[in-house]
Amino acid sequence: MIFLIGEGFLGQKIVSVFKEKGIKVVTAGIQGKENYSLDITDEQSLIYLFKDLNPDIVLLSAGITNVELCEADQQKALDVNVEGTRNVVDVCHAFDSKLVFFSSDYVFGGNKGSYTEKDEVNPINFYGQTKVQGEKLVMNLSNHLIARVSTLYGFNSNEDKSFFSFAMQKLKNNESIEAVNIVNSPTLTDDVAEAVFLMLEKDFLGLFHVAGSNGCSKYDLLVKACKVFGFDSSLVKEVSWVPGWKAKRPLNSSLDITKIQLHGIKMSSVEEGLIKIKKQINK
Ligand SMILES: NC(=O)c1ccc[n+]([C@@H]2O[C@H](COP(=O)([O-])OP(=O)(O)OC[C@H]3O[C@@H](n4cnc5c(N)ncnc54)[C@H](OP(=O)(O)O)[C@@H]3O)[C@@H](O)[C@H]2O)c1
Numbered sequence: 705m706i707f708l709i710g711e712g713f714l715g716q717k718i719v720s721v722f723k724e725k726g727i728k729v730v731t732a733g734i735q736g737k738e739n740y741s742l743d744i745t746d747e748q749s750l751i752y753l754f755k756d757l758n759p760d761i762v763l764l765s766a767g768i769t770n771v772e773l774c775e776a777d778q779q780k781a782l783d784v785n786v787e788g789t790r791n792v793v794d795v796c797h798a799f800d801s802k803l804v805f806f807s808s809d810y811v812f813g814g815n816k817g818s819y820t821e822k823d824e825v826n827p828i829n830f831y832g833q834t835k836v837q838g839e840k841l842v843m844n845l846s847n848h849l850i851a852r853v854s855t856l857y858g859f860n861s862n863e864d865k866s867f868f869s870f871a872m873q874k875l876k877n878n879e880s881i882e883a884v885n886i887v888n889s890p891t892l893t894d895d896v897a898e899a900v901f902l903m904l905e906k907d908f909l910g911l912f913h914v915a916g917s918n919g920c921s922k923y924d925l926l927v928k929a930c931k932v933f934g935f936d937s938s939l940v941k942e943v944s945w946v947p948g949w950k951a952k953r954p955l956n957s958s959l960d961i962t963k964i965q966l967h968g969i970k971m972s973s974v975e976e977g978l979i980k981i982k983k984q985i986n987k
Contacts (some may be wrong), residue, residue, distance in 0.1 A: 705730060706904075707759035709744060709792065710766030711737045714806065714893050716860045718763060721897035730757060733766065739872060744788035746794075747937075754795045761904060763804045764792050764949075771810070773830035775951035780950070785834035786841070793841045802849070805842040808835045809854040809888050809915065814954020817887060817919055821852075821911045821963055829951035839911075849903060850895065851914040854921060854959055858893030861979045871926055875935040881924040882941045887956040889915035890925045892977035899969050912964050917973045919958030925974055932978040 705723070708715055711733030714827070719738070721730045732742035732753065742749055744766055767785045768774055774781035774979045796803040810832035811825040842848045856870035874881045891914070899914045920928075923942045930937035961971055972980065 705757060705759050706734070706761045706763065707757055708763040708765065709934060710764060711735070711763060712769070713858070713864065713866045714856055714896060715751065715765040717858055717893040718765070718845060718900065719895045721894060722901065725901065730759070730761075745783050746792055747791045750791050750795045754799045754801075758799060759801050761802045762792065762796055763806075763900070764789065766804050767835075768831075771829060771831045771951045771953075772949060774834060775829060778830050778961075781830055781834050785831075786837045786852075789838040790841050793845055795879070796845055796847075800846040800847075802904075803842055803845055804849045804851065804904070806896075807839050807850050807852045808832065809852060809957035809959050810954060811836050811839065811852065811955055812957045813821045814886075814957045817956035817958040818960045819913075819957065820914055820960040828954060831832065831951065832954075847909065849900075849908055850911045851900060851903075852911070852959060853891045853896055854889035854915045854957065855891065855925070856893050856896070857890055857925065857977065857981075859984050860893075867922070868925075872929065872933070875926070875930060875933070875939055878936065878939065880939045880941055881926065882943045882946070883921070883926045884946065884953075885921045885923045885942050885944055886953050886956055887919050887921050888954075889919050889961075890922070890974050890977070891915045892946070892972050892980065894980060895971050895977070899964065899971070902969055903967075906967075908967065913959040913961050914958040914964055914969075915961055915971065916977065917961060917971045919956070920974055928974055929978050931973075932982055933974070
């Protein structure tokens with residue numbers, strides 16, 4: 705049985721992609737939107753749920769993902785992203801469950817881009833530090849898979865709270881939006897879900913970059929989205945920094961995905977990803 709912890713932007717997509725394939729995913733999240741309510745910082749609740757569910761596979765997509773919040777409230781970021789991950793690792797060890805952990809391009813410093821799985825990590829903000837610590841904890845389990853993703857975009861529903869959905873709504877309403885020209889590897893959530901499905905099917909283990917096939921910035925992503933969706937691209941204003949940001953950002957944290965491609969997994973370019981989203985919205 706597959707147990708997903710974290711019913712956020714990516715978690716919801718994984719549930720729907722797996723459902724289309726006839727695979728039920730039992731979910732838990734802090735708000736208990738679907739099946740169970742769970743705070744990963746509460747080890748006793750985790751043990752209690754694992755006793756009940758005894759999952760074969762655990763997908764951990766829960767965490768504090770807001771980079772500025774992690775910088776401002778480092779204790780909370782540590783509690784959830786590090787100690788919460790430690791709790792999940794411990795129960796997976798005790799119950800012999802495989803753990804799939806989602807990490808980030810922000811484990812890198814951003815000086816060179818096209819980072820491979822062999823490159824040394826060098827986080828420059830607190831969020832990145834917590835993801836590195838999370839990865840190290842997960843690596844203690846022999847039966848683990850780590851998927852490093854980058855800026856996620858995709859479509860679940862019109863209620864999405866993601867950066868991408870917010871921007872698309874503004875552009876649709878003919879309102880301008882600022883977007884940074886910092887480069888990473890925008891990643892379609894559907895591709896992450898499909899890749900995880902295949903990696904589980906083939907029993908992959910270890911660390912993989914599971915990201916979009918071309919590096920670009922949020923600015924480039926939104927300009928391309930305007931072309932695909934017929935919005936006015938002059939509404940997208942290119943900026944190099946957002947006033948008020950306290951956390952440093954890697955300037956180019958794009959991910960090399962050769963390893964996963966050599967394993968036969970296809971990841972979309974931004975252009976392909978946007979066209980897929982358009983088809984989903986028009987359905
Ligand atoms: N989004 C990106 O662009 C991006 C880029 C690189 C890597 N990642 C990684 O990908 C993974 C999924 O990201 P996402 O975009 O789906 O994030 P998300 O939408 O913020 O989802 C994270 C979920 O974790 C929940 N959560 C927070 N604290 C929790 C706790 N103590 N116990 C249980 N659940 C808790 C959140 O609930 P609330 O919303 O109610 O707080 C939220 O539902 C994360 O590991 C993230 O680090 C994301």
